[in-house]
Structure formats: C-alpha cells, structure tokens
Amino acid sequence: MNNTKPKAAVLTLGCKVNQFESSSLSESLTSAGYDVVDQPVGVELVVINTCTVTQKADQEALALIRRLKRHNPAAHIVATGCLAQSNPELLAETGLVSMVLGQDEKARLLSHLGDLNTCGGEIVRVAAPSGLAGDFGAPAPERTRAFYKIQDGCSAYCAYCAVPMSRGPSRSLDLDRVLEGLRTYLERGLSEVVLCGIHLGHWGRDLAAPLSLASLLHTIGGEISPDEETFRLRLSSVEPLEVDEEIIEAYEMYPWLAPHFHLPLQSGSDHVLELMGRPYRAGQFQTLVGRLKDKWPWAGIGVDVMAGFPGETDEDFQATYDLLKDLPITYFHVFPYSRRPGTRAADSPEQVAEHVKRARVMELKALNQARRHEFARLNSGRRETGLVENTPHRASGRLKVLTGNYLSALLPEGFNASAGSLIPVKLSESRNEWSLLEAEPVFS
C-alpha cells in the first residue's frame, strides 16, 4: 500500500493579510492529508495567493505561474487572491492554471480541489467578495510571529486603489472570535502577534453593535491582560486619522503594545491628497507624528508613500519630500503610482511620465536609506526587547532579532536562543551592514 502523502505548496505574493490567509490555506491542506512544503519542487498542487496592488504585482503572478509550469508541467496550479478576484480572465487565459478561485472561494479551497482531476480545462469560480474575515480562524503561524487578520475589505475607494474591488466592503471579525484567536496564539506560546487587516482602523464599525479598534485594545487589556515580558502585540498599517486619541491612550496604558506605528501617508501635498481622495492633510499628519514622537521618542514610525500620482507636479513632489525630510519618520515604503483599471485615477489625463516617476522614487528611496541608517545609529547603546527570528541572517548564519520599534539586529556568533522567544538585548552599531544592528543579550 502506498501511504505517500500528496505534496502541495502555497506561495504568497503581496501583503500581510495574504500571508495570514496562506498560513490558513497551508493548515487546511495539511489537515486534508497533504504534505505542505516550502519549495514547489515535486509537488502535485501549487496554490498561488496573488496580489494586484500594482501592475508589477500582476506581472509577478504571471511570471511565477509560467516558471512553475516550466519546472513542473504536471502540477495543478490554483490561482487565488486579489488578482484572481479582480481579473480572473488574465489568469485563465494563460492556459497554465487549473483553477482560478476568488476571495470567498479561497476560504473553501478544499471543497473545490475534488474537481481538479475531473475537469480538462481551467475552472474559474469568482463571486463578489462577501465572506466574513472570520472564515479563516487563527491558523498556525509559519513564522515566529503571527499575522492575524481581524478585518477584511475596504469601503474607502481612494482614487488609485483597486483593493475595494478585489476585497469587497469592510468586514470585521467579531470580538469574541478575535479574543479566541489571540488566546489560541498565546496558548501556542507565540510571543508576537501582528493584528492586520485591509483597513484595520475600521475594525468593528460594521458589527451589529459597532466597536472601535481602540475598544478592542482595551478589551484585550481587560480580558486577556498579556504579560509584556513574554508577549507583545503589534498593529499593522493604520490610516493617519484613525490613530486617534483613544488609540494613543491605549498605547499609554498597555506596555505589551509594540511602539511601532505604520502610517500610509501617500503624499505630503494637500493638492495630491485631495486628488487621491484621502481624508487628511499634510498638517494633520505632521501633528500626529509629532505627538507620537513626543510620547514615544524611540517609536518606529513607518510610512507608505507614492510617487507620480496623476496630477503630481514638481512642487507637489517637493512638498512630499520636504515633509518626510523634516519629520522623524524611521523608514518609508516607496511605491511608484501604478494605473489600476477601474479606479478613478486610471482615467486621469494627467498621468506622470514614467521617467519622472522613476526619478522621484529614486529620490525618496535615497532619503529612506539615510533615515533607516540614522535611526539604527541613534538606537546604538539602547536596550530593547528582541524577538528571536527562525531564519538566520543569510550572510553570517547568525540569529536575528526584531525589536519592538521594528529594528533588526544580529545576536553574537554562536549564541543560541529559541526562535520565537523575547530576550532583552543591548543594541550597538554594526560594522558590516548599515541597517542591521548588533544585539548583545542582557542577562541582568
């Protein structure tokens, strides 16, 4: 009798929400008897959880599919995720995928797999996304920290963004299930959980008895009361206006909240923010960052920033650059504007030339590099708590830690610590890599 399990791999493109959902897909495939492996070598099934945030993300998904089929023509490829939802034809037309599943069907992957062997061509199953974020539960994390999706979808319709079309309206996991998931992670001994969502700051607003993200933090504080020595909670990206007084108050009250804020600024020009349909202005953003830094001088503050939005003039770009130069931001994620079909900005006649976009991206990236370096240098000599990661630093083989304020540092050569544990460390500058620090464990 052949007891060999069929092999499967789940590959993820895109954001933390996709990473969370891929963990859940891996877990359900494992429970259905698959041997889920990291590398798609010799597998019968590959599930690709796609992203469609930019044209580049679409191209990456297509290139990955072509590569997989070239190396393993017999494998079934199931494409799901945001690109599968918003443009299933693009994937089906490749003739290389066996199945295209939309967002809701992703959560029901197992029930679709039986059809793979009975059908000759590709199967496309995509409906308007309406499922609750909770369809996914709290899967076993594949890393030392868990990304826990508690909200899905977005109703904001910013002028450049296709996500509301691919993910549907904002929906929240209800309070009891959020708490149940967190307790599961604590029981599993996880030291860090990252609460994430597509529009995390809107968590709770759609529930029958509406709640807020701040009220959730207070409930976690009251009912679970994590021990900051062994556990920390991080919030993924929260819109600037949604980091409100109540959220700040929660950060003041609970030391288990990691001092790290990720704020999607997008532009420092009020004119561009208006065109984008973003609800805040540069002055409000400046005030918020100032307040956060006053309260937590060592907080990590990251921003998403976009260059080359249609109608962005040289003066607009300069306003963004100057704002970022003057504010104590610790890192940026820089994106060139990408024309997404179906969005308002895609039809704008004021598209910015590609070479201008590229030059602006380069300028922002150079500023980002300088800023990261400076923040790493300023942290030299400080004590922090580091989460030991399970993948060692590639060049040196040394273990790495991630600090609460989102810095990476290397533990001394030969030093052993369990992956996923929190250890106190003293940071110092590294002679080798500018953005990495050295982390000396502190035993007292």
Ligand code: SF4
């Ligand atoms: S808030 Fe705007 S940018 Fe963010 S997901 Fe919603 S529509 Fe997209």
